[in-house]
Amino acid sequence: MNRLREKVRNLLKDGKVAGYLGYIMKDGHPLPHLFTPERPEEVDQAIVAPEDARYPLDKLLQQLASGYPDATFAVQVRGCDERGLNELYKWGQLDPEKVVLVGVACPQDQADYCECPGPWPSVIDSGGKCEPVLRSKRVDRIDALAGEEAFQEWLGAFNKCVKCYGCRDICPMCFCKECSLEHPDLMSTGKVPPDSIFQLVRAIHMAGRCIDCGLCEENCPADIPLRVLYKKGNALVKELFDYDTGSLTTGLSPWKFLGDESTMETKPM
Amino acid sequence: MAEKAFEPKIIGFFCNWCTYAGADLAGVSRLQYPPNIRVIRVMCSGTVSPHHVLRAFQKGADGVLIGGCHIGDCHYLKGNYMTIKRMTFLQDLLKFTGMEEGRLHLEWISAAEGPKFAQVVREFTEKIMKMGSPRLKQAPRAA
Numbered sequence: 001m002n003r004l005r006e007k008v009r010n011l012l013k014d015g016k017v018a019g020y021l022g023y024i025m026k027d028g029h030p031l032p033h034l035f036t037p038e039r040p041e042e043v044d045q046a047i048v049a050p051e052d053a054r055y056p057l058d059k060l061l062q063q064l065a066s067g068y069p070d071a072t073f074a075v076q077v078r079g080c081d082e083r084g085l086n087e088l089y090k091w092g093q094l095d096p097e098k099v100v101l102v103g104v105a106c107p108q109d110q111a112d113y114c115e116c117p118g119p120w121p122s123v124i125d126s127g128g129k130c131e132p133v134l135r136s137k138r139v140d141r142i143d144a145l146a147g148e149e150a151f152q153e154w155l156g157a158f159n160k161c162v163k164c165y166g167c168r169d170i171c172p173m174c175f176c177k178e179c180s181l182e183h184p185d186l187m188s189t190g191k192v193p194p195d196s197i198f199q200l201v202r203a204i205h206m207a208g209r210c211i212d213c214g215l216c217e218e219n220c221p222a223d224i225p226l227r228v229l230y231k232k233g234n235a236l237v238k239e240l241f242d243y244d245t246g247s248l249t250t251g252l253s254p255w256k257f258l259g260d261e262s263t264m265e266t267k268p269m
Numbered sequence: 270m271a272e273k274a275f276e277p278k279i280i281g282f283f284c285n286w287c288t289y290a291g292a293d294l295a296g297v298s299r300l301q302y303p304p305n306i307r308v309i310r311v312m313c314s315g316t317v318s319p320h321h322v323l324r325a326f327q328k329g330a331d332g333v334l335i336g337g338c339h340i341g342d343c344h345y346l347k348g349n350y351m352t353i354k355r356m357t358f359l360q361d362l363l364k365f366t367g368m369e370e371g372r373l374h375l376e377w378i379s380a381a382e383g384p385k386f387a388q389v390v391r392e393f394t395e396k397i398m399k400m401g402s403p404r405l406k407q408a409p410r411a412a
Contacts, residue, residue, distance in 0.1 A: 147369065150366060155404075196408040232362065237358070254354055269389075269393060
């Protein structure tokens with residue numbers, strides 16, 4: 001923690017950043033906080049967010065960046081947050097020149113809970129690398145189910161949805177001004193549970209975009225296993241297009257119309 | 270009293286330049302194919318979003334057939350590359366959720382392939398008839 005605070009103090013003192021987006025304890029709750037050079041004493045209260053209090057800092061950063069487009073900000077990132085930033089750079093939502101990373105490596109139990117294959121960022125200012133989880137047991141279990149069984153399980157999950165849009169609202173990667181989930185012609189209104197395809201529609205948009213931070217699933221009041229669906233989407237994108245979501249070296253998303261010529265073949269009937 | 274045979278509703282998204290023209294040719298040539306197919310003409314198969322396909326299933330389609338130009342022959346040059354990427358992904362995702370990915374089929378049919386069009390529609394309609402009613406229709410207030 002002290003190493004992190006020292007780094008933040010130096011960043012604010014040197015005038016390199018307009019502020020540091022991190023966490024602070026407020027009335028016993030760890031909450032996001034923007035630490036500014038005007039109030040350096042607050043840095044003594046800066047904390048690494050404990051696992052059960054995770055916020056979409058990438059999303060807050062996007063709002064800050066749109067309000068202050070010329071300012072550079074430092075931001076606390078875990079492995080997933082950094083994957084999010086990488087994708088946001090590619091989608092033109094953030095400028096990499098204006099973001100400074102303050103990295104936090106996740107502890108083992110967090111990595112196991114998230115089944116995370118990369119629980120540390122490229123810059124580590126707090127914590128150390130732990131064992132990554134390379135295969136998702138949750139996805140493998142569903143893959144092994146027969147069609148009818150899988151369907152009953154998913155239908156049971158989708159029927160609990162109350163259409164609160166919590167998953168979409170908290171997602172750091174959802175930045176569309178007009179959301180397909182609210183399209184009057186493509187999504188029925190006025191009923192709960194919503195159309196059974198509601199989660200699938202979100203899943204197709206999350207493929208190659210979801211950074212597996214898990215906030216959607218934690219936010220869902222109905223405990224729908226959203227992460228499993230989005231993890232599968234990302235696994236498919238990797239398998240079909242060799243695209244590593246969240247990596248800077250993997251190029252742009254296969255869904256962007258780059259004119260790349262796929263060599264895929266149609267499946268037989 | 271004999272039970273009425275299952276008459277599926279199949280939605281066909283056909284690209285204007287190739288498959289729709291192929292369908293026209295099948296018609297002019299008086300080729301027979303089942304009437305279960307309901308055609309939606311699109312300018313390019315690449316404009317068909319996975320969301321459209323899902324919407325079709327939600328609203329009661331028993332099968333969805335997408336027809337586009339052959340690879341390399343897209344009227345808009347590279348639209349059909351997007352089609353195959355999206356639809357292959359969607360089929361795999363549908364399989365994961367047990368939603369019978371066989372109900373979605375993508376076929377490249379050119380403007381000259383009238384007989385092929387009729388054959389594809391015939392075979393797909395038969396396939397859907399055999400598959401019966403979709404699992405998705407079990408969902409509350411589906412379609």
